[in-house]
Amino acid sequence: MNEQHKYDIIKSLVDHNGNKKAAAVKLGCTERHVNRLIHNYKQSGKQAFQHGNTGRKPVHAFTDEQKNDILTIYNNKYYDATFSYASELFAENEGIQISPSALTKLMYENFTTSPRTTKAVRKRLCNALRKEQAKTKSRKKHDVIQTAIVSIEDSHSRRPRCAYLGEMLQMDASVHLWFGDYKTHLHISIDDSTGQLVGAYFDNQETLHGYYNVFHQILTNYGIPAMFYTDKRTVFEYKKSKSSRVEDDTFTQFSYACKQLGVEIKTTSIAQAKGRVERAFQTLQQRLPIALRLAGITELNEANVFLNSYIKKYNAKFALPINSTKSVFENQPDIEIINQTLAILTERTVDAGHCIKFKQKYYKTMNAFGLQTHYHKGTKGLVIETFDKRLLYSTNNTVYELELIPEHEKLSKEFDIRPAKEVPVKRNIPATRHPWRNENFLKFRNFSLTEELLQC
Structure with missing residues (x-):
């Protein structure tokens, strides 16, 4: 745009024998430089205003063959590495010096995303692919672009809700400024079939004590569920503790308690796989802090007492009716056995x-x-x-x-x-x-x- 602006002013100056001082003010230069521009215009025309490197490929630029090699190596060898880490791996293992920004640009041009790509970037790439898909008339190319869109979206296949109440309980904890001046962890368990909140408990950290309290609410109010679906916390999936004390081995404690009651534990590292509980936290983070503030609650024990009434209010508004849903909760054990x-x-x-x-x-x-x-x-x-x-x-x-x-x-x-x-x-x-x-x-x-x- 700057080159076009210079060309228009100098061309008008030469064609109409205009004022050089006015032209110098418009261009922000001296009259002497205006004379140079007039001289170059008369010799080379419009081409005189183009930068000398216009259209030239930089000496350090990658060739098309090198770009294809980088894409192939990344997709086959470093597909699970971020672009910053992949640039280090290329330099260390492949002898290819490429900056993270250059690698990111190359990958996005070929619609390849990083494992840590944000939703905004995925959305932008998908929109660009859909525009290209709308232009193409080739059925084969259309299918290839559609495959790329699905790959970028990285969506998880939808699955129907479980058939029965108690068949699967999703369990997780969320740290948030729920009440007072410090953050606490809310442990909850939600039924996959009805979306019913079956247990909730506040604690200072995400701990075995918090999940035990949620489990206690489930056993006393509903009975023994068939399965827990959780994330890969050490409470649910074994990771060798640095401490040799058995009481620090929270996995064995919780897992053995489930074994005694016949409850299966299934874990996942993908948040979308247990979307029911993740979506419930979004709703709770919008509503529960306001309810706690209006109730004047600032202490942990008060908040846990408040949850008893709030769970009923939450289920009345958001849970599906259970009139026609069969329950597979086993009979409630004696309180002594639960303890x-x-x-x-x-x-x-x-x-x-x-x-x-x-x-x-x-x-x-x-x-x-x-x-x-x-x-x-x-x-x-x-x-x-x-x-x-x-x-x-x-x-x-x-x-x-x-x-x-x-x-x-x-x-x-x-x-x-x-x-x-x-x-x-x-x-x-x-x-x-x-x-x-x-x-x-x-x-x-x-x-x-x-x-x-x-x-x-």
Whole structure:
């Protein structure tokens, strides 16, 4: 445009014998330079105003053959690398020096996208392909362009909702400024068949505790589901923990609880695969913070209490009716079994004082008759921290209740009046068929570790 502007002014100046000073002002140059332009115009005409490199290919530009080689190598070898990382790989492994911007331009010209391409770029490329598709008259080229459009969209095939209530529950957590001045994590589970919110719980982080609370709501309100569909968090899919402590192995804890109840766990790294729960979070992020603010809620415990009533309101507005939908939830287990199943286990060994040390405190094992049971030093077992915060100890297929040993006696034998005889208090000890038998849990844990190593 600048070259055309110069040409028009100089041509008008020469043709009409105009004012050189006015022309110099329009062009922003001196009269002497205007004279040069007039001289060049008379010699070469319009071509005198074109840049000398116009139409010339840069010396460092890639040839068509080199471009095809880069496209072939990327599509066959580095297809899952971003363009920035791929440019490093080309320089390191192929001896081809190409900048990330040049590689990006080349890929977009050939309608190849990066794994991290944004929606805006995908939309722009698809629109360009559709325009080209509308112009072509070749059926073969039309099909090729359509294949490229589908590849760029990277859409996931739609699947129908599950047939029955409880057949698949999608579960996830979302961090957001839900209430107050700090961000919290909302754990939810939603039924794939009806879109019904079956459980929700706030926690400071995405933790096993949060998912246990959601699971507890499902078991008490609906029953035992057939399957959980989740992302690949360590709570749901095994990743070897740096810590050797079994209580840090959240996968084994949650997975074993599901195994005891017969619930299948299926994981995915693709957000669109569990779109029901992702879409629910979009709705909740728009509505729930406002509802919490209007209710004056700023604390975590208050927010969890508020969720009990909000879930009913949400389901009444957004969930599909379940009148004609068959439920495949199994019968609700007893509350005691639920508390024992949703537990956190910790390996502990009996010390020389016939006690168990747990969380910097000492406990003694009490049997069903309220009497202390003594084991030899080194006897191994599992401390069971149930969902209702009860502490049990499992060893040799027997379960005991743990009683805290106080640091100081409440009453002095010498200076206080003590009861004549203390009657032992009977304890409600779980039966031997409880789900946390020591050898069963360790066998499951070792199997999980072995299976993961084989997959690696």
